[in-house]
Amino acid sequence: MIHVIAFYLFAVLTIASGAVTILARNPVHSVLWLILAFFNAAGLMVLTGAEFIAMLLVIVYVGAVAVLFLFVVMMLDIDFASLRAGFVRYFPFGALVAIVLLAEIVLGIGAYRAGALELGSPDGTAATPAGASNIEAVGGLLYSRYLFLFEAAGIVLLVAMIGAIVLTHRQRTDTRGQNIRKQNMRRPGDATVNVKPEVGKGVQL
Amino acid sequence: MTSFFLSLGMTYEWAWFVATVCGILLIALPLMVSVAMIIYADRKIWAAMALRRGPNVVGPFGLLQSFADGLKVFLQETIIPSAANKGIFLIAPVVTFTVALMAWAVIPFNSGAVLADVNIGLLYVLAISSLGVYGTIMAGWASNSKYPFFSAMRASAQMISYEVSIGFILICVVLWSGTFNMNGIVLAQKGHVLGIVNGFVANPLLFPMWVMFLISSLAETQRAPFDLTEAESELVAGYQTEYSSMAFAAYWLGEYANVLLMCALNATLFWGGWLPPLDIPVLYLVPGFVWFLLKVLFFFFVFSWIKATVPRYRYDQLMRLGWKVFLPVSLLFVVIVSGYLMAIGHFA
Numbered sequence: 001m002i003h004v005i006a007f008y009l010f011a012v013l014t015i016a017s018g019a020v021t022i023l024a025r026n027p028v029h030s031v032l033w034l035i036l037a038f039f040n041a042a043g044l045m046v047l048t049g050a051e052f053i054a055m056l057l058v059i060v061y062v063g064a065v066a067v068l069f070l071f072v073v074m075m076l077d078i079d080f081a082s083l084r085a086g087f088v089r090y091f092p093f094g095a096l097v098a099i100v101l102l103a104e105i106v107l108g109i110g111a112y113r114a115g116a117l118e119l120g121s122p123d124g125t126a127a128t129p130a131g132a133s134n135i136e137a138v139g140g141l142l143y144s145r146y147l148f149l150f151e152a153a154g155i156v157l158l159v160a161m162i163g164a165i166v167l168t169h170r171q172r173t174d175t176r177g178q179n180i181r182k183q184n185m186r187r188p189g190d191a192t193v194n195v196k197p198e199v200g201k202g203v204q205l
Numbered sequence: 206m207t208s209f210f211l212s213l214g215m216t217y218e219w220a221w222f223v224a225t226v227c228g229i230l231l232i233a234l235p236l237m238v239s240v241a242m243i244i245y246a247d248r249k250i251w252a253a254m255a256l257r258r259g260p261n262v263v264g265p266f267g268l269l270q271s272f273a274d275g276l277k278v279f280l281q282e283t284i285i286p287s288a289a290n291k292g293i294f295l296i297a298p299v300v301t302f303t304v305a306l307m308a309w310a311v312i313p314f315n316s317g318a319v320l321a322d323v324n325i326g327l328l329y330v331l332a333i334s335s336l337g338v339y340g341t342i343m344a345g346w347a348s349n350s351k352y353p354f355f356s357a358m359r360a361s362a363q364m365i366s367y368e369v370s371i372g373f374i375l376i377c378v379v380l381w382s383g384t385f386n387m388n389g390i391v392l393a394q395k396g397h398v399l400g401i402v403n404g405f406v407a408n409p410l411l412f413p414m415w416v417m418f419l420i421s422s423l424a425e426t427q428r429a430p431f432d433l434t435e436a437e438s439e440l441v442a443g444y445q446t447e448y449s450s451m452a453f454a455a456y457w458l459g460e461y462a463n464v465l466l467m468c469a470l471n472a473t474l475f476w477g478g479w480l481p482p483l484d485i486p487v488l489y490l491v492p493g494f495v496w497f498l499l500k501v502l503f504f505f506f507v508f509s510w511i512k513a514t515v516p517r518y519r520y521d522q523l524m525r526l527g528w529k530v531f532l533p534v535s536l537l538f539v540v541i542v543s544g545y546l547m548a549i550g551h552f553a
Contacts, residue, residue, distance in 0.1 A: 001218050028346060032293070035339070055328040063335025063368070067342070067361050074346050074357075133324045135385060180525070 003047065010043040027073045035066045052134035228320045232309050240461045241271035247461075247509050254513035281450040286348065289447065293347035298448065298455035301340025305462035308333040312469050313388045315479045315493040326387035327375055330470065331368070334425065337463065338364040340456075341434060341444050348447040356443030359520065360427065360434040366527035367424040373535035374414045374421065377542045378405060378474050381551075391478035401484050403477035410542055415475040417531055419507070422467035424527065426460070429512040433520055464508060465501065472500035 017036040024030045038061045045054035142150045197203050210220035245260060245268065252259025260267035285291055311326035313319040323329060338361050345357020379385060382393035382405075398407040405411040424431040435443030445456050472478055478500075479493030518526070546552065 002222060026290075028290075029293075032343070051323065051325050052328070055325050055332045058332035059328070059335055063332065063338075064365060067335075067338060067365060070342055070346075071358070071361055074342070074354075135325065178521075180522075 007044070007047055010040045010047065013037075014040040014044065027076065028070065031066060031070045031073050034069075035062055038062050038066065050134065052138055225320070229310075232320060233306055236306065236309060236462060236465070237458065240458050240465065241275065242268075243465060243505060244271045244274075244457070244461055246505070247512070250506060250509040251513045254510070275454060278450055278454040283450040283452060284447075286350065286447050288349040290347040290349065293343050294447075295452070297340050297343035297347060298452040298459070300343060301337065301459040302455040302462075304333060304336045304340065305459040305466065307336075308466050309462075309469075311387050312466070312473060313391055313478055314497055317388070318479075318494065319388060322386065322388060325385050327379060327385045327390070327474075330387075331372065331375065334371075334466075335364075335368055337425075340459065344444040344448070344456075348444070350447055352440040352442075352446050353444045356434045356440050356446075360444065363424060363427070363431065363433065363523060363527075366524060367421045367531070370417065370527065370531035370535045371421045371425065373532070373539050374418045375474070376539050377411060377414050377535075380539075380542055380546055381405065381408075381411065383552075387473055387478075391473060391480060394477045395480055396484040397477075403480040403482060403484050404475060405477075406475040410538070410545060411475065414535070414538055415471070417535060418475065419471060419504075420526075421531065422471060423508065423511065424523070426463045426467050428464060428508055430515040430518050431523055432517060433523060436517060465505065468501045468504035468508065469497075471504045472497060476500050 014037050017033045017040065021030050021033040021037060024033060038057060042054040042057040042062075045051070045057060195203055210223050211217065213220075215223065248270070249259040249267075260270035263269045263273045285294060308330050310320045311323060311329050313322075321329075341360040342357045345353040345355075345360070348354070378390065382390045384390060384393065394404050396403060397405060406415045423429075427434050434440075435445060440446070445453060448456065476482075477496075479497040481488035481491065481493075481496050
């Protein structure tokens with residue numbers, strides 16, 4: 001009973017907020033609705049028992065990706081008139097994307113009606129060992145059977161990260177940074193002198 | 206608690222539902238009262254360190270000061286700036302307040318006294334704490350004002366930066382305890398060092414991790430010396446500038462609930478949670494709840510102490526500390542801790 005209520009709550013909210021993400025006029029509102037959609041999708045994952053994936057969804061997408069999204073969108077100075085100006089020009093491309101997405105949805109529903117998908121190893125045995133928690137099961141598979149793919153994904157990400165750093169890094173010579181180590185090494189004795197000048201005489205600096 | 210409601214003749218689902226709601230109220234209501242008292246304690250400690258008296262007029266020793274402030278704020282007019290984005294402006298404090306309460310679901314107050322004893326407790330805390338930034342960003346953007354906007358941008362950059370190193374620090378803890386379950390982490394600390402000290406903090410490999418976690422939790426809750434988001438000398442009051450009345454109070458309460466949460470995490474992850482400090486049978490006569498509370502209050506005192514004594518960081522110094530010091534060091538410690546644990550056959 002509670003399961004069913006929770007499922008319909010999360011599912012309806014996911015779809016509704018996904019729809020509003022597209023329909024919202026203001027891009028910041030769009031991102032916020034998108035975040036709500038992510039969050040409800042995580043709720044659906046918890047209901048299916050994939051709590052590890054659900055938490056990763058929240059940490060990675062809601063906690064990091066969407067924040068950066070929001071960060072960028074917030075700083076955009078958006079002129080709505082010029083946005084609509086290109087509508088006719090971009091319409092064919094947009095229509096193409098829409099058709100592809102529609103075809104994928106139809107294909108997905110067709111595949112769903114063909115029967116449940118057998119997840120697991122090629123020989124048909126269940127992948128998840130009985131009694132293991134979510135994290136243990138995922139970790140056990142990632143670091144044994146799919147070790148090569150996992151490491152390859154890691155290398156791809158590493159290359160992407162280094163690429164991004166190289167592309168955006170620029171050496172700036174006109175700034176004078178703070179050398180914290182040098183500052184910390186400095187002692188009061190090096191920087192100050194205690195003098196007791198006679199009356200009427202100045203201080204030699 | 207579910208079994209109690211089952212005995213009243215409810216079906217299992219309803220018993221579970223009512224028990225959970227009762228559990229939420231049992232945590233949230235005392236938390237609200239303790240937030241009010243902790244604000245008073247914060248002001249008193251702060252005043253004592255500045256050789257002032259602090260609040261001492263309302264009630265005996267000024268104990269009712271927070272409630273008087275609450276009443277004052279409650280009776281004020283809610284002002285919404287005409288240029289503000291009204292919906293988001295009103296939702297933002299609700300988000301902050303809700304998120305501050307949500308993470309308490311997995312904090313163990315005593316052996317078994319936890320609302321949701323889930324396997325992924327620590328990941329849940331990470332997930333919820335990463336949501337906390339939205340209240341600030343939404344407030345900053347929706348206020349349609351310069352200072353709140355600056356504050357929102359600072360907040361998002363700051364929290365993302367420090368969450369990365371917090372993640373690595375927590376990985377060290379998880380490696381040692383072998384579980385993400387908060388109660389499991391507490392139990393893993395029983396007699397951790399020399400069979401007598403309860404707590405990862407006494408472990409020489411994890412002690413630096415705890416120091417970094419304490420500093421990162423200051424940054425995560427935007428407390429001094431990292432309170433750049435509401436730096437009153439630069440940004441008026443940061444993201445709260447345009448807020449008044451109960452919306453302002455919601456931020457205030459949410460902020461202190463977050464501070465208490467970080468104190469509770471420090472206590473749970475590194476100082477043995479509800480276990481007594483030493484693994485001696487006599488100390489177990491004191492209920493675990495009392496030990497937990499004492500540890501949380503101790504950390505809150507440390508937080509206030511730091512607030513009263515340390516000057517505010519500059520923004521570039523904050524970023525340098527997060528990315529150039531904490532991130533490499535915590536990454537190094539993940540390698541060292543996992544290497545050490547492999548060497549001694551911890552996982553065998």
